Amino acid sequence: MAWRLKLVRDKTSIDFFRYVRVTFGxxxxxxxxxxxxxAVMGLNFGIDFRGGTTIRTDSPVPVDVAAYRAALAxxxxxxxxxxxxxxxxFGPEQHVAQIRIQxxxxxxxxxxxxxxxxxxxxxxxxxxxxxxxxxxxxxxxxGELIWTALLAVLAACVGIGGYIWMRFEWQYGVGAVVALAHxxxxxxxxxxxxxxxFDLTIVAALLTILGxxxxxxxxxxxxxxxxxxxxxxxxxxxxxxLSVNETLSRTLMTASTVLISLIALLIFGGDVxxxxxxxxxxxxxxxxxxSIYVAKNIVLWLGLPRDTATDGGEVPNEA
Amino acid sequence: xxxxxxxxxxxxxxxxxxxxxxxxxxxYGRVERHNDAMAAMARAGGAATPEQAAAIALWPDWLPSGIxxxxxxxxxxxxxxxxxxxxxxxxxxxxxxWPAVRDALLAERGSVGAVQRLAAEPGTLRVRIANPEAMxxxxxxxxxxxxxxxxxxxxxxxxxxxxxxxxxxxxxLSEAERAATDxxxxxxxxxxxxxxxDEVGTREPTIxxxxxxxxxxxxxxxxxxxxxxxxxxxxxxxxxxSVVQVTGDSAAPVxxxxxxxxxxxxxxxxxxxxxxxxVSGEDLVDAQPAFDQNGRPAVNFRxxxxxxxxxxxxxxxxxxxxxxxxxDDEVISAPVIQSHIPGxxxxxxxxxxxEESTQLAVLLRAGALPAEMVFLEERTVGPxxxxxxxxxxxxxxxxxxxxxxxxxxxxxxxxxxxANIALTINIVLIFAALSVLGATLTLPGIAGIVLxxxxxxxxxxxxxxxxxxxxxxxxxxxxxxxxxxxxxxxxIVDANVTALLAAVIMYAVxxxxxxxxxxxxxxxxxxxxxxxxxxxxxxxxxxxxxxxPRLLTV
Numbered sequence: 001m002a003w004r005l006k007l008v009r010d011k012t013s014i015d016f017f018r019y020v021r022v023t024f025g026x027x028x029x030x031x032x033x034x035x036x037x038x039a040v041m042g043l044n045f046g047i048d049f050r051g052g053t054t055i056r057t058d059s060p061v062p063v064d065v066a067a068y069r070a071a072l073a074x075x076x077x078x079x080x081x082x083x084x085x086x087x088x089x090f091g092p093e094q095h096v097a098q099i100r101i102q103x104x105x106x107x108x109x110x111x112x113x114x115x116x117x118x119x120x121x122x123x124x125x126x127x128x129x130x131x132x133x134x135x136x137x138x139x140x141x142x143g144e145l146i147w148t149a150l151l152a153v154l155a156a157c158v159g160i161g162g163y164i165w166m167r168f169e170w171q172y173g174v175g176a177v178v179a180l181a182h183x184x185x186x187x188x189x190x191x192x193x194x195x196x197x198f199d200l201t202i203v204a205a206l207l208t209i210l211g212x213x214x215x216x217x218x219x220x221x222x223x224x225x226x227x228x229x230x231x232x233x234x235x236x237x238x239x240x241x242l243s244v245n246e247t248l249s250r251t252l253m254t255a256s257t258v259l260i261s262l263i264a265l266l267i268f269g270g271d272v273x274x275x276x277x278x279x280x281x282x283x284x285x286x287x288x289x290x291s292i293y294v295a296k297n298i299v300l301w302l303g304l305p306r307d308t309a310t311d312g313g314e315v316p317n318e319a
Numbered sequence: 320x321x322x323x324x325x326x327x328x329x330x331x332x333x334x335x336x337x338x339x340x341x342x343x344x345x346x347y348g349r350v351e352r353h354n355d356a357m358a359a360m361a362r363a364g365g366a367a368t369p370e371q372a373a374a375i376a377l378w379p380d381w382l383p384s385g386i387x388x389x390x391x392x393x394x395x396x397x398x399x400x401x402x403x404x405x406x407x408x409x410x411x412x413x414x415x416x417w418p419a420v421r422d423a424l425l426a427e428r429g430s431v432g433a434v435q436r437l438a439a440e441p442g443t444l445r446v447r448i449a450n451p452e453a454m455x456x457x458x459x460x461x462x463x464x465x466x467x468x469x470x471x472x473x474x475x476x477x478x479x480x481x482x483x484x485x486x487x488x489x490x491x492l493s494e495a496e497r498a499a500t501d502x503x504x505x506x507x508x509x510x511x512x513x514x515x516x517d518e519v520g521t522r523e524p525t526i527x528x529x530x531x532x533x534x535x536x537x538x539x540x541x542x543x544x545x546x547x548x549x550x551x552x553x554x555x556x557x558x559x560x561s562v563v564q565v566t567g568d569s570a571a572p573v574x575x576x577x578x579x580x581x582x583x584x585x586x587x588x589x590x591x592x593x594x595x596x597x598v599s600g601e602d603l604v605d606a607q608p609a610f611d612q613n614g615r616p617a618v619n620f621r622x623x624x625x626x627x628x629x630x631x632x633x634x635x636x637x638x639x640x641x642x643x644x645x646x647d648d649e650v651i652s653a654p655v656i657q658s659h660i661p662g663x664x665x666x667x668x669x670x671x672x673x674e675e676s677t678q679l680a681v682l683l684r685a686g687a688l689p690a691e692m693v694f695l696e697e698r699t700v701g702p703x704x705x706x707x708x709x710x711x712x713x714x715x716x717x718x719x720x721x722x723x724x725x726x727x728x729x730x731x732x733x734x735x736x737x738a739n740i741a742l743t744i745n746i747v748l749i750f751a752a753l754s755v756l757g758a759t760l761t762l763p764g765i766a767g768i769v770l771x772x773x774x775x776x777x778x779x780x781x782x783x784x785x786x787x788x789x790x791x792x793x794x795x796x797x798x799x800x801x802x803x804x805x806x807x808x809x810x811i812v813d814a815n816v817t818a819l820l821a822a823v824i825m826y827a828v829x830x831x832x833x834x835x836x837x838x839x840x841x842x843x844x845x846x847x848x849x850x851x852x853x854x855x856x857x858x859x860x861x862x863x864x865x866x867x868p869r870l871l872t873v
Contacts, residue, residue: 002872005729010791056704108698112545131728132704134544138695141400152828159820167813201763204825204833205471208770208840211821215814219781222810250784253730257723257780258773264719265769271712272392272704273762280770 007252012245017237017291017300023293031182034189040226041192046199049146051103051139053110056085057122060093071121077114080101087271096271109136129135149203153184153231156207160214171302179295181288183213190282194240201276209283212258216251216291223247224296230303236304243272248292255288322860330853334744335375340751343386346378346595379466384850385754388523389539390761390835393709396539397547400695403508403754409492409527409691410441412500414594416464416479417444420490424448424458431457432833436575437487444490451486458483461490468495473508480771490857501532509534512551544697551692557600562641562653583649584670590650591641597633602626606680608673609666617668617674627663633661646679670678712765717771720746729777731783734873737862738779741855745775748846749839758842761835771843777814778851781807786873796871800863804856811852 047054063084072080079102090096101118104110115134122129137145157180165173178265184206191198223243231239262281269277321495343350356374360367367375378384391398400560400812417436422435432449439445448457458481465477478496482489488686503527516524516538527536539546549563563577566589573579573591582588609619622630633642634656644667651669664709671679724742727735749768753760822841826834 003734004732009728010787017334025794026585042477087489089707107693107695110696112368112543112697114549115545128501130703131699132701133699136544136696140402140691141695148828152824155828156821159824160817162814163817163820199831200833201349201836204763204836207821211840214817215777218813218817219810220764226806233381246788247784249787250780253780253784254774254777257726257776258770259425259775260632260726261719261769265715265766266721267767268711268715269769270708272708272711273766276763277766279571287441314361 006250007256008250009243010147010175012248014245014248015243016241016244017297018049020297025299027182027290028130028293030186033249034192037189037192041195043192044195044199046073046197047100047135047137047142048102048142048199049149050140051137051142053101053115053134053136055099055101055115055118055131055135056133057097057099057129059095059126061095061126061128063095063097064125065097067125068099068122072099072101072118074115075114075121077104078117085271087274089268089270103137103139103142105138107138107140109138113199135165145200146228152203153206153210156183156210157184160210164214164221168225169304171299171304172221173301175295175298176214176221179217179287179290180210180213180297182290182294183283184207186286187279187283191279196278199275201273202279205276205279205283208280212284213287214281214286215288216254217295219250220244220247220291220296221299225297227308232306236300236306240300244292244296251288251292255284258284322857326853327857330857332377333849334748334854337744337751340383340385340754341747343378343382343384344750344754346532347386349377350384354384357384361422370793375766379530383754385757386756387753388749388759389705389709390759390764391537391698391705393705393712394758394764395538395546395700395705396537398696398698399527399536399544399547400697401534401536401546402695403505403534403688404691404693405504406442408500408504409497412492413442413444413490413791416490418595419464420444420446420461420665423464424457427453427460431460438575438595439489442491444488446488446490448488449486454483454486454488457488463487468493468499469593504689505532505534508692510572511688512536515551516547534692540702542699544699548694548697549686557603558645559598559633560592560594560596560598560643560645561633561637562590562592562643565589565641565653566591580643580648581649582653583646583651584856589644590653592650596645597642598622598626598630602629603732608680611666611668615672616666616673617666618671618676618680619666620664622663624663630663630665631659631661635661663873668832708762709765712762712769716765716769716772719742720772722844723772723776727779731779731873733862734779734786736785737855738776738783738851740858741779741850742772742775744854745843745846745850746772748850749842752842752846753839756842758838759835760839763833764835764839767836767839768843771840771847774818775843775847775851778807778811778847779855781810782851782855783873786871790871790873797863798860799871800873802853808852811848815848817845 038308057068063081063228065084068082081100083100084221085096085098085099087096099118099122101110104114115136119131157177160180161177164176187206187209188198190196220243223246224240227239227243227246228236231242234242261279262277262284265277266274266281343777356371360371415728421434421436429449429775430453432453434449435447437445437447450453456580461481462477462479465479465481468476470476476493476495478493478499480491480493482491508746509526510529512523512534513526514524516536523539525535527535529535529736536547536551537548564571567587569579569581569589569669571579571589571591576594578592578594580590582590602625604621604623606618606620609617611617618700638656638658641653643650645651651667667679720742724735724739727738729735731738746768749771752758782803785807786799789794789799789802789806821839822837822844825837826841829837
C-alpha cells in the first residue's frame with residue numbers, strides 16, 4: 001500500500017450527536033449574537049450600499065493622514081474617512097490610502113468638478129500622488145442595491161431549498177435552508193463585529209458561500225438517502241451518524257482543496273479583493289461545520305418517513 | 320467499463336477544441352493587435368495600411384482569434400450608470416403641441432371665445448377658455464388632434480388625454496403614449512451615446528440599457544469617468560429661436576411662450592426668445608469644423624429638407640431681425656438675418672478655439688440627446704492598478720494550482736495525477752468558453768477561476784473516496800472504478816446544480832465585477848462536471864486497460 005496523506009482514518013465512527021447541546025447551542029448563540037451585533041453596531045456599508053465616493057491614492061511618499069484630512073477640510077464635504085492600506089504585494093515605494101467621502105446630494109454621483117477639487121487639494125500635499133481608482137455611487141442607486149442584494153440572497157436560499165425538496169424530501173429542504181441561513185447570518189455577524197467593509201462583492205461572496213455550503217450538505221444528504229434504503233431498521237440518528245462518517249473524508253478533503261486555493265488568493269491576490277476572499281474563506285469553514293452539525297439536526301428533529309413495508313433487514317450491501 | 324467509441328471520440332474532440340480556442344489567450348498581446356487591426360480595416364472599408372497589415376500578419380487567419388475580454392478593473396477605464404430623464408421629453412412634446420391646440424381652438428372661436436395658455440407643471444398643457452359653457456366643443460376640437468398610439472400593447476389608445484377642470488382645458492400624454500415615448504427616448508439616447516463613444520475610437524465599449532430608464536456605459540482605456548461624461552453628457556441641444564428682445568436685465572419679464580437665456584460669451588447680455596424653436600438640432604444632417612470669412616474657427620452645418628424649409632421660410636419673413644443660435648440653453652450668437660437663406664445650410668460663429676469648434680461639430684453631428692441624463696454611478700480604474708490586479712491574480716492562480724495539485728497527489732497518488740490532468744483541462748475549457756462567449760474577465764472573475772480549481776477537484780474527491788469504500792468492501796479494481804463513478808454521480812450532479820443556481824442568481828442581480836465572478840464560477844461548474852466525471856473516467860479507463868493492475872490503490 002503506497003503512502004497516502006490521510007486527513008481522517010479509513011473508518012471512523014464519531015458520534016456527531018453526542019455534544020448536540022454544545023454544538024447546536026453554539027450555533028444558536030452565534031446566530032442570535034450576529035443578529036444583535038448587526039442591529040446594534042450596524043454594518044460598515046461600502047459606497048455601493050450607502051452612496052458616496054471612494055478615492056484610492058498611490059504615492060512614493062508615505063501617507064500622511066492628518067495632512068490629507070487638513071487639505072480636504074476646506075472643501076466642506078461632510079464626513080470624510082481616510083485609511084492607509086497595507087499589503088504585502090505593494091512595492092517598497094508604494095504607499096496607498098483609501099479616502100471615503102459621504103454622498104453629496106440625494107441622487108447623483110459626485111460631480112467631476114468636486115472630484116477634481118479633491119484631487120487638486122491632495123496634490124497640494126503630495127505632488128507625486130496618483131489616483132488609480134475613483135468610484136462614486138449616488139444614494140438613489142445604493143438604496144436599490146441593498147434591496148437587490150437582500151433579494152438575491154433570499155432568492156438563492158429559496159431556490160436551493162426548492163431544488164432539494166424536489167430531489168429529496170421537504171425535511172431535507174428545510175434542513176439545508178436553515179443551515180444556509182445560519183452560514184449567511186454568522187458571516188454577516190463577523191463583518192459587523194470587526195466592522196469590515198460590506199459592499200456588493202461581499203454579497204457575491206455570500207452567494208458563493210451558499211453554493212459551497214449546500215454542495216457539502218447535499219453530499220451528506222445524498223449518502224443519507226442511500227443509507228436509509230440500505231439500513232431500513234437502523235434508527236435515523238445512527239444512519240445519520242453513519243452517513244456523516246462515511247462522507248467525512250470527502251468533506252474535509254474538499255474543504256482543504258478549496259481552502260488551499262483561497263489562502264493563495266488571500267496572500268497573493270492583492271488588497272482589492274481581500275475582503276471578498278476573506279468572506280468566502282470564513283464561509284467555507286462555517287459551511288463545512290454547518291453541513292455536519294446543523295443541517296442534519298434539523299432533519300432529525302423533523303423526522304423522516306421510513307418505508308417499513310418491505311422488511312429488508314440490515315443488509316450491509318446489495319451485491 | 321468499456322465506453323462506446325463515439326463517447327470517447329466526442330469527449331476528446333471537445334477537449335481538443337477547448338485547447339484550440341483557449342490557445343489565443345497565451346498570445347494575448349499579438350492576438351489583440353491582430354483583432355484591432357482587422358476591426359480598423361473593416362471600418363475603413365477593406366484596405367489595410369502597412370502597419371495594419373503588419374499587425375494582421377501577427378496571427379494566422381485560420382486560427383481562432385477570440386480572446387477573453389479584460390474587465391475595467393483589469394484593463395483600466397471608466398464606468399458610468401446614467402438615468403435618462405424621460406419625462407423631459409413629455410414636456411417638449413406638450414410644448415410642441417401648443418400651436419396646434421391654439422389653432423384648433425381659434426377655429427372654434429365663435430363658441431369658445433378667447434383662449435389663454437396658463438403656466439403649468441412640465442408635461443401638462445393648461446388652456447383657459449373664455450366661455451366655459453362651450454367646453455364640450457373645445458374638448459372635441461382638441462381631442463380631434465389626438466392620434467392612435469402604435470405599440471404592441473397600446474393598440475387603439477390615443478396619444479393624448481384631454482380633460483376639463485372648470486374653465487380650463489388640461490392636456491396630458493396618455494399612459495400608452497408615455498410608454499412608447501420612453502422607449503423611443505431610450506433607443507435614441509443609446510444610439511447617440513454609442514455614436515459619440517465610437518467617435519473616440521476606443522476598444523470594446525459596453526453601452527447597455529438597464530431597466531426602464533437607465534444606461535450603463537463602460538469604456539476601457541479612457542482616462543476617467545469625468546472625461547467620459549464630458550464626451551457623452553454634453554447634451555449639445557442646438558436650436559434656432561427667434562429673438563423677441565435683447566436686454567441687459569437678468570430678470571427681464573417674459574411671456575408664457577417665451578424664455579430668457581444668457582449669452583455664452585457676454586455675462587451682461589440676455590435674450591428674450593420665443594420658447595418654440597424655429598428649427599432644432601434634430602433636423603441637422605451634417606456639421607463640420609470650418610473657418611469664417613475672417614479666419615476665425617466656426618462650424619458649418621446643413622439641415623434636412625424639413626429643417627431647410629422651415630429655416631428658409633423663417634429667414635425670408637424676418638430679414639433685418641436677429642435670431643438666436645442656442646446651444647444647451649446658452650445663446651452662442653444672435654446674428655441679424657441679412658437675406659433669405661434657402662439652401663438649408665449655414666455657419667455658426669462665436670468665440671471658439673479650433674478645438675472647441677471641432678468638438679462642437681462632433682457633438683452636433685452625433686445628434687442631441689433627446690433628454691437630460693443624471694449620473695447615478697461613476698467608477699474609474701487606472702491602468703496601473705489593473706495591471707497590478709492581473710499580476711496578483713495570476714500569481715495567486717499559479718500558487719493555488721500548484722498547491723492543490725501537490726495536495727491531490729499526496730492524498731491520492733497516481734489518481735491524484737489523473738485528477739490534476741482533468742483539472743488542467745478544466746481550466747483550459749474555462750478559458751475556451753470565456754473566449755468563445757466573448758465574456759469579460761474581472762478580478763473577482765479570476766478569483767472565481769481559482770475557487771473553481773478548489774471546487775472542481777470535489778467531483779474527483781467524491782469519486783475517489785467512493786472507490787476506496789468499494790475497494791474496502793472487497794470489490795475488484797474494475798468494479799470499484801465503475802461503481803465509484805456510478806454511485807458518486809448523483810451527489811455530484813445535485814451539488815453542481817445547486818451551486819449553479821447560486822451563480823445564475825448572482826449573474827441576474829449583480830453588476831460589473833460581481834457578474835464577472837458569476838460567469839467564471841458558472842462556467843467553471845459546468846466544465847468541472849465534464850472534466851471531473853467524463854474526462855477523468857476516460858483517463859482512468861485508458862490507464863486501467865493499459866496496466867491491468869490486479870490490486871488497486873486509490
